[in-house]
Amino acid sequence: xxxxxxxxxxxxxxxxxxxxxxxxxxxxxxxxxxxxEVYFHQPLSFLPxxxxxxxxxxxxxxxxxxxxxxxxxxxxxLWLYNPQNSKLLILSKIVISIAYQLIxxxxxxxxxxxxxxxxxxxxxxxxxxxxxELTTLNAxxxxxxxxxxxxxxxxxxxxxxxxxxxxxKNWRWLFVFVLFILLSLISSFLESIxxxxxxxxKWKIPVIMGASFKYSHAGYTLGLNTMNLPVLTLVLYVAxxxxxxxxxxxxxxxxxxx
Amino acid sequence: MAVKLSNVSKKYGKEFSLKNVSxxxxxxxxxxxxxxxxxxxxxxxxxxxxLVYPNSGKVEVGNEExxxxxxxxxxxxxxxxxxxxxxxxxxxxxYYATQFTDFDSVKAEELLKEMKLEREKKIKQLSKxxxxxxxLVLALSRNAxxxxxxxxxxxxxxxxxxxxxxxxxxxxxxxxxxxxxATHEIDEIEPLLDEAIVIFHGNIIGQKNVEELREEEGxxxxxxxxxxxxxxxxxxxx
Numbered sequence: 460x461x462x463x464x465x466x467x468x469x470x471x472x473x474x475x476x477x478x479x480x481x482x483x484x485x486x487x488x489x490x491x492x493x494x495x496e497v498y499f500h501q502p503l504s505f506l507p508x509x510x511x512x513x514x515x516x517x518x519x520x521x522x523x524x525x526x527x528x529x530x531x532x533x534x535x536x537l538w539l540y541n542p543q544n545s546k547l548l549i550l551s552k553i554v555i556s557i558a559y560q561l562i563x564x565x566x567x568x569x570x571x572x573x574x575x576x577x578x579x580x581x582x583x584x585x586x587x588x589x590x591x592e593l594t595t596l597n598a599x600x601x602x603x604x605x606x607x608x609x610x611x612x613x614x615x616x617x618x619x620x621x622x623x624x625x626x627x628k629n630w631r632w633l634f635v636f637v638l639f640i641l642l643s644l645i646s647s648f649l650e651s652i653x654x655x656x657x658x659x660x661k662w663k664i665p666v667i668m669g670a671s672f673k674y675s676h677a678g679y680t681l682g683l684n685t686m687n688l689p690v691l692t693l694v695l696y697v698a699x700x701x702x703x704x705x706x707x708x709x710x711x712x713x714x715x716x717x
Numbered sequence: 718m719a720v721k722l723s724n725v726s727k728k729y730g731k732e733f734s735l736k737n738v739s740x741x742x743x744x745x746x747x748x749x750x751x752x753x754x755x756x757x758x759x760x761x762x763x764x765x766x767x768l769v770y771p772n773s774g775k776v777e778v779g780n781e782e783x784x785x786x787x788x789x790x791x792x793x794x795x796x797x798x799x800x801x802x803x804x805x806x807x808x809x810x811x812y813y814a815t816q817f818t819d820f821d822s823v824k825a826e827e828l829l830k831e832m833k834l835e836r837e838k839k840i841k842q843l844s845k846x847x848x849x850x851x852x853l854v855l856a857l858s859r860n861a862x863x864x865x866x867x868x869x870x871x872x873x874x875x876x877x878x879x880x881x882x883x884x885x886x887x888x889x890x891x892x893x894x895x896x897x898x899a900t901h902e903i904d905e906i907e908p909l910l911d912e913a914i915v916i917f918h919g920n921i922i923g924q925k926n927v928e929e930l931r932e933e934e935g936x937x938x939x940x941x942x943x944x945x946x947x948x949x950x951x952x953x954x955x
Binding site: 462464465469473531536537539540541542543623624625626712713717 | 769799804
């Protein structure tokens, strides 16, 4: 436990500046539309759209944060000189990145809620339990970005595993790109098989998967979109995520060299 | 804890970094791994530390085949810049203390004082030499059975080198620790060494007990190294 705390502390130290920079960027990106609204005397013309855009953009935050930490470690790869399991080494980075993402999303969600509270009359909400809906939306964003992060981690380890072959060193990015195309083609092929699709989409659960805005004379209509998520597809994505994590950790342990 | 390399080869492309090397490092001895730049010294140490894997052959520490987890038994001072930007000296020491169970924080404090390092100083503000001293603090504060030092004097001025040699002598447990120093700066470490090994283009071309070398052949390690390397070069040139 002490070792994991040490890793968390280290990963916080190496990434905190990027996080604060991101929060600064978010604040700026929210102040700008607000200032425009004040200037043009057009309340809620830009700000709600900015809030939704920024929130949605967070699916790329976790992969970005993870890759920036890995980029720093990859300079020497000496982070691997550590008796802890490689799963623990990467888990610490993921935990820190998720914490950052949750804080950033909470910040934007709070801004959204403040706007809503101040201009309640201008909003027509078609959902009764706003708290549960927003929580689901935020959790969904984190899970999607976690899935993307694990793919990024996988490609990163493949890229660095090839570093020990001098002939391939300059062409590693091409190999990773070809692998990406190949895996995408396989995925598209599997998706095109009707029988497989039928099985994967058999059982569904309703979840909030995004938000939409509509503007009319009556005001803004904030719609939190409900989607029927197929359970087996979800299980498949979890299995892919676990598989990517395990393969990447194996590559990190056995193929990535200092 | 003994370290054993059996028929170890490591290739980077077509180039051999190590070519069928077999070596045994015994407990309680200090070894000097000597050779010019690019001779395979660093690769050998990285292999023992579990950071590089051989293409063929076996590397063992104790009776355990080396994997990444061997770092629990191997303290390793790297020649690379291992520090994180934004870290203070204290951050780095505390981080090591959490990762290595054999890290002795009391010893670390003593070493920090001895090496004249301020805990709160940012590492990016330190000179290359001072960073080198911090690396030594981190490696020597561990009570690991195997201690690997890769170019420990790199960037240090002669005065500091002397004090470091003294520190090495006072902070090593000669009964339990095996120490391997890879360097091409032979003068400084000569008084420390029990055994000297010369590595050249990935081949071990000589190994001598330093005391025997001095008493029986009347040679310093540096003279012997020069002779051995010269003979090898002559052989290679035909």
